[in-house]
Amino acid sequence: KINADRLWDSLMEMARIGATEKGGVCRLALTDLDRQARDLFVKWCREAGCSIRIDKMGNVFARRPGKDDSLAPVMTGSHIDSQPTGGKFDGAYGVLCGLEVIRTLNDLKYETLRPIEAAIWTNEEGSRFAPAMVASGVFAGVFDLDYGLSRADQEGKTMGDELKRIGYYGDDEVGGRPVHAFFEAHIEQGPILEAEKKTIGIVQGAQGQRWFEVTFTGQEAHAGPTPMKVRKDALVGAAQVIAAINQIGHDNQPFACATVGMINSSPNSRNVIPGKVFFTIDLRHPDDEVLSKMAAEAKAACDAAVAKNRLEMDFKEIWYSPPVKFDASCVAAVKKGTEELGFDNLDIISGAGHDACYMNRVAPTAMVFIPCEGGISHNEIENATKEDCGAGCDVLLRAMVERANA
Amino acid sequence: KINADRLWDSLMEMARIGATEKGGVCRLALTDLDRQARDLFVKWCREAGCSIRIDKMGNVFARRPGKDDSLAPVMTGSHIDSQPTGGKFDGAYGVLCGLEVIRTLNDLKYETLRPIEAAIWTNEEGSRFAPAMVASGVFAGVFDLDYGLSRADQEGKTMGDELKRIGYYGDDEVGGRPVHAFFEAHIEQGPILEAEKKTIGIVQGAQGQRWFEVTFTGQEAHAGPTPMKVRKDALVGAAQVIAAINQIGHDNQPFACATVGMINSSPNSRNVIPGKVFFTIDLRHPDDEVLSKMAAEAKAACDAAVAKNRLEMDFKEIWYSPPVKFDASCVAAVKKGTEELGFDNLDIISGAGHDACYMNRVAPTAMVFIPCEGGISHNEIENATKEDCGAGCDVLLRAMVERANA
Numbered sequence: 001k002i003n004a005d006r007l008w009d010s011l012m013e014m015a016r017i018g019a020t021e022k023g024g025v026c027r028l029a030l031t032d033l034d035r036q037a038r039d040l041f042v043k044w045c046r047e048a049g050c051s052i053r054i055d056k057m058g059n060v061f062a063r064r065p066g067k068d069d070s071l072a073p074v075m076t077g078s079h080i081d082s083q084p085t086g087g088k089f090d091g092a093y094g095v096l097c098g099l100e101v102i103r104t105l106n107d108l109k110y111e112t113l114r115p116i117e118a119a120i121w122t123n124e125e126g127s128r129f130a131p132a133m134v135a136s137g138v139f140a141g142v143f144d145l146d147y148g149l150s151r152a153d154q155e156g157k158t159m160g161d162e163l164k165r166i167g168y169y170g171d172d173e174v175g176g177r178p179v180h181a182f183f184e185a186h187i188e189q190g191p192i193l194e195a196e197k198k199t200i201g202i203v204q205g206a207q208g209q210r211w212f213e214v215t216f217t218g219q220e221a222h223a224g225p226t227p228m229k230v231r232k233d234a235l236v237g238a239a240q241v242i243a244a245i246n247q248i249g250h251d252n253q254p255f256a257c258a259t260v261g262m263i264n265s266s267p268n269s270r271n272v273i274p275g276k277v278f279f280t281i282d283l284r285h286p287d288d289e290v291l292s293k294m295a296a297e298a299k300a301a302c303d304a305a306v307a308k309n310r311l312e313m314d315f316k317e318i319w320y321s322p323p324v325k326f327d328a329s330c331v332a333a334v335k336k337g338t339e340e341l342g343f344d345n346l347d348i349i350s351g352a353g354h355d356a357c358y359m360n361r362v363a364p365t366a367m368v369f370i371p372c373e374g375g376i377s378h379n380e381i382e383n384a385t386k387e388d389c390g391a392g393c394d395v396l397l398r399a400m401v402e403r404a405n406a
Numbered sequence: 407k408i409n410a411d412r413l414w415d416s417l418m419e420m421a422r423i424g425a426t427e428k429g430g431v432c433r434l435a436l437t438d439l440d441r442q443a444r445d446l447f448v449k450w451c452r453e454a455g456c457s458i459r460i461d462k463m464g465n466v467f468a469r470r471p472g473k474d475d476s477l478a479p480v481m482t483g484s485h486i487d488s489q490p491t492g493g494k495f496d497g498a499y500g501v502l503c504g505l506e507v508i509r510t511l512n513d514l515k516y517e518t519l520r521p522i523e524a525a526i527w528t529n530e531e532g533s534r535f536a537p538a539m540v541a542s543g544v545f546a547g548v549f550d551l552d553y554g555l556s557r558a559d560q561e562g563k564t565m566g567d568e569l570k571r572i573g574y575y576g577d578d579e580v581g582g583r584p585v586h587a588f589f590e591a592h593i594e595q596g597p598i599l600e601a602e603k604k605t606i607g608i609v610q611g612a613q614g615q616r617w618f619e620v621t622f623t624g625q626e627a628h629a630g631p632t633p634m635k636v637r638k639d640a641l642v643g644a645a646q647v648i649a650a651i652n653q654i655g656h657d658n659q660p661f662a663c664a665t666v667g668m669i670n671s672s673p674n675s676r677n678v679i680p681g682k683v684f685f686t687i688d689l690r691h692p693d694d695e696v697l698s699k700m701a702a703e704a705k706a707a708c709d710a711a712v713a714k715n716r717l718e719m720d721f722k723e724i725w726y727s728p729p730v731k732f733d734a735s736c737v738a739a740v741k742k743g744t745e746e747l748g749f750d751n752l753d754i755i756s757g758a759g760h761d762a763c764y765m766n767r768v769a770p771t772a773m774v775f776i777p778c779e780g781g782i783s784h785n786e787i788e789n790a791t792k793e794d795c796g797a798g799c800d801v802l803l804r805a806m807v808e809r810a811n812a
């Protein structure tokens with residue numbers, strides 16, 4: 001059994017890096033705070049006897065040798081970047097579960113046949129740099145390295161430059177090596193486990209996602225003397241789309257989610273008709289066909305707003321992450337561990353994307369979910385209990401050991 | 407007659423301060439660029455033999471003595487601050503017309519009975535610091551000095567601190583002295599004069615304005631695992647209001663204008679349901695009763711969005727500028743000058759607020775409008791012809807001289 005207090009203490013210590021006043025974390029990818037969090041993880045892993053390797057996407061791998069170190073490792077991991085107003089658990093929980101598994105095996109002086117690795121994946125959130133899960137995506141061959149390194153933030157700084165700046169542009173090639181199995185522990189980030197009073201979610205897969213970037217261009221003009229009927233108001237157009245996107249979410253129940261999370265209006269002055277508006281669209285559904293239909297509806301809503309307000313449009317799909325079905329034997333290993341430990345559990349589909357979604361393409365993969373308070377994530381008030389954190393880590397330990405000895 | 411070439415050259419030289427790539431001007435109130443523009447005006451006025459006085463709101467008065475210098479002056483003026491993506495003419499034209507009137511009187515060695523003053527009013531645009539026309543408002547006793555100096559920009563910097571920083575916090579008390587008459591020359595900023603092929607607009611008054619600041623607070627949550635029906639999406643609420651405000655503008659024709667010019671969404675991350683959105687509302691109508699009705703409709707739209715999306719709201723009216731009717735005798739002086747010079751003209755109501763609107767409360771006031779290309783203002787492509795600029799300044803000269811000798 002893992003040490004739930006030690007895991008909790010590590011989580012709380014990690015959460016100090018980028019701590020916000022409201023009890024959350026702001027630790028955007030590849031900032032100085034991200035570096036501090038990486039440094040702390042690396043230090044802890046070295047103290048636990050691990051060797052550390054870093055690849056060109058800044059992914060960090062802490063390795064505990066196996067009896068036969070030439071065999072492919074069983075890997076776990078998640079991310080330590082956060083949303084601008086993120087929580088203490090999203091990502092960091094999975095990373096520190098990896099460390100806790102290694103610490104527990106050390107305590108027990110338990111030797112696995114295969115090596116065990118605990119990973120940090122760079123920029124999972126997709127907040128500072130879009131899209132999400134970029135670096136596990138490069139590892140899995142979904143994106144090429146150039147694409148990964150050239151992702152830029154709103155100021156135009158690239159992941160490549162920022163990796164070099166914080167000293168985490170590593171020597172290793174990204175991916176291209178066998179991974180025997182991959183597991184990721186994570187808070188659910190939704191309300192289901194809590195509502196159903198279950199401790200563990202046996203994650204079967206993840207819904208598909210499509211991300212879009214839209215820019216509407218109208219014409220700036222004075223808000224006073226410019227008659228309504230001659231206006232080309234880019235923000236009115238965007239507002240019509242935002243309302244329509246929300247409606248698309250409601251219209252495609254069950255399961256659909258549709259969100260405009262980001263909007264930048266220019267010149268953003270009270271008495272100027274907005275001339276240019278940039279906004280993003282995030283569409284999700286577990287069924288790829290429905291997801292495609294939602295995308296068509298979103299495009300139609302944009303076209304309608306453009307026509308109605310006489311705007312110009314730049315419409316780009318910047319990310320498509322198809323629905324994911326995890327590996328049956330890895331899912332079974334999670335289920336087996338959960339039932340051996342006697343935890344109430346539920347089969348569940350992830351609403352969020354995770355690095356495991358991309359790892360699933362190159363290694364048999366599964367995930368362990370634990371509940372979070374009120375189902376709230378991507379929020380400073382995100383919370384989970386010490387008991388549930390411990391439970392998820394215990395399940396992870398069993399699943400990994402089973403696989404590492406197979 | 408004034409020297410239209412000289413006026414144009416001064417306009418073009420002033421437009422270099424804060425010039426943008428697209429041919430416009432970005433010279434926000436009380437920035438270093440605003441200081442440079444003020445310095446240039448002061449230098450030119452000193453060269454024209456004027457004395458300079460500056461008041462505690464940073465209003466600058468260049469004075470050409472009259473035969474009887476104890477009499478109240480005839481004043482003209484406008485502003486040299488601009489929108490973030492503003493034009494070369496909005497404001498600067500009226501300020502430099504004042505200088506050109508003084509230069510012309512000097513050329514002609516013409517002595518008026520009363521002194522002539524050309525003014526720069528601080529922060530007319532209301533873009534960096536809301537509301538608009540703050541400093542002429544303090545001069546006219548509409549706002550008290552503390553209110554004026556404590557207006558803050560989005561970073562929290564106050565007008566008082568910024569005036570001190572750029573060296574334009576003057577010694578003079580603000581207002582409280584007699585002004586015999588006030589005239590302001592300005593581009594129309596709307597499409598009417600151009601469409602009607604008129605050179606001069608005889609401005610009868612200005613429509614009323616109401617400005618609001620609204621903050622919607624919902625709950626940040628993950629865009630993926632958070633079901634549509636439990637969301638509290640502040641941006642969806644704001645979008646419904648933006649569409650409704652636009653509809654209020656269309657529903658209250660003729661004359662109504664309704665604009666959301668500014669929106670800031672937080673945390674502004676693609677995969678986070680927006681938890682907080684700030685936006686502004688600008689409502690205008692020449693009839694005060696219709697304007698009040700529009701305000702009630704705007705409030706109702708906000709209430710409906712709050713209820714529908716389960717949000718909290720902070721709703722503030724931050725500015726009310728009632729419809730203005732200019733002084734009949736000053737309007738007649740503008741009309742007389744226009745007709746003596748033989749310019750095609752039109753009676754017109756200003757769609758924008760101007761410092762003249764507040765000066766009208768403490769001195770008989772009128773305005774002279776000239777056409778601008780396509781009716782476009784608050785835009786970098788704002789344009790006016792040298793001929794029209796000259797024509798407006800000639801009308802101003804006649805109106806001012808008539809009043810200064812009365």
Ligand SMILES: NC(=O)NCCC(=O)O
Pocket residue numbers: 090124125126132133189351352353354628630677
């Ligand atoms: N787990 C998580 O928050 N991932 C970010 C990518 C997404 O928005 O699904």
Ligand SMILES: NC(=O)NCCC(=O)O
Pocket residue numbers: 222224271496530531532538539595757758759760
């Ligand atoms: N003239 C002008 O642009 N004034 C700014 C105040 C307003 O928006 O009416």
